[in-house]
Amino acid sequence: MTGPKIKLCEVRKAFGEKRVLDGVNLSIEPGESVAIIGGSGTGKSVTLKCILGLMRPDSGSIEVDGQEIVGARPREIEKVRAKFGMLFQGGALFDSLPVWRNVTFGLTQGKRREPQRMRRLAAATLERVGLGADILDLRxxxxxxxxxxxxxxxxxxxxxxxxxxxxxxTTGLDPIRSDVINDLIVSLTQDLGITALxxxxDMVSARKIANRVAMLYNGRIVWHGPRDRLYDSGNPYVDQFVNGRAEGPIR
Structure with missing residues (x-):
């Protein structure tokens, strides 16, 4: 398979009179790690939900491995979703389940399938993120x-x-723990050859995790480029945002 792993073309989404996405264009290559930055309410989460198929754009195209998902049948969307993994803001773990069942939830959908094999798989996966088997049964x-x-x-x-x-x-973590998570994300995505969005x-996180950064403002990608150019982009929107200045084109 050649071509982008994910491709968004002129994606638009409005809620009533409020247009959140106004022609988003973005391509992510296989094995690439891309970060979308932008202030609160700029459409980052809506973009993500549209790619995940949780929200349908009003217009435009979203392709995953060349397959169009806008307007696709539920069964086709489910097949595409099988390629996805997700780290939710705040973790979104199930408090009622032990750690090992949380880790394997995507494989079992919460059903008690092959518990011994799932425990072994959970232990091996936890080891990858620097945690021991002693926490398998904790909540x-x-x-x-x-x-x-x-x-x-x-x-x-x-x-x-x-x-x-x-x-x-890295939301809710102190700078040291944030850096540990950033390092883990980098090593895991590289070791497993995963495409990441x-x-x-968090500019520290964006610069560490991503190969390339795109800035979303007013429903559009106003700049994208290598992470090393984030503080030297020459783009007034990016410059204001990354430096946290009150004055500039962002209101």
Missing amino acids: PNELSGGMQKRVALARAIAPRPEIIFFDEP TITH
């Missing part, structure tokens, strides 16, 4: 915030997805 609320994030990351990679989405992966307002 998420017995873990620290950083450990919960690692468990959530283990759950995201357990099904061996081709594409993984990171929704504000991150939405974040």
Whole structure:
């Protein structure tokens, strides 16, 4: 398969009079890690939901491995979703389930299938994110915030997805734990050859995780380029955002 892993072309989405996406164009190549940055309410989460098939754009095209998902049948969308892994903002672990069942939830859909094999798989996956088998039977609320994030990351990679989405992966973590998560994401995506898309307002995270960064403003991608150009983009919107200045074109 050649061509982009994910391709968005003129994607538009409005809620009543409010146009959130106004012609988003973005391509992500196989094995590439891309971060979408932008302020709150700029459409980052809506873009992600449209790619996941959770929300249908008003117009435009979204292709995954060359397959159009806008207007696709539910069965076709489910097949595409099988390629996805997701690290939700805040982790979104199930408090009622032990860690090992959280990690393997994407494989079992919560059903009690092959418990011994699932425990072994959970233990091996937890080891990849630096956690031991001693936490397999703990509940998420017995873990620290950083450990919960690692468990959530283990759950995201357990099904061996081709594409993984990171929704504000460092939210709620202190700078040191954030850096640990960033390092884990980089090593895992490289080791597993995963295509990654991150939405974040954390510039440290964006520069570490991504090969390329795109900025979303007013419903459009106003700039994209290598992460090394983030603080030297020459784009007034990017310059204002990454430097956190009140003055500039962003209102």
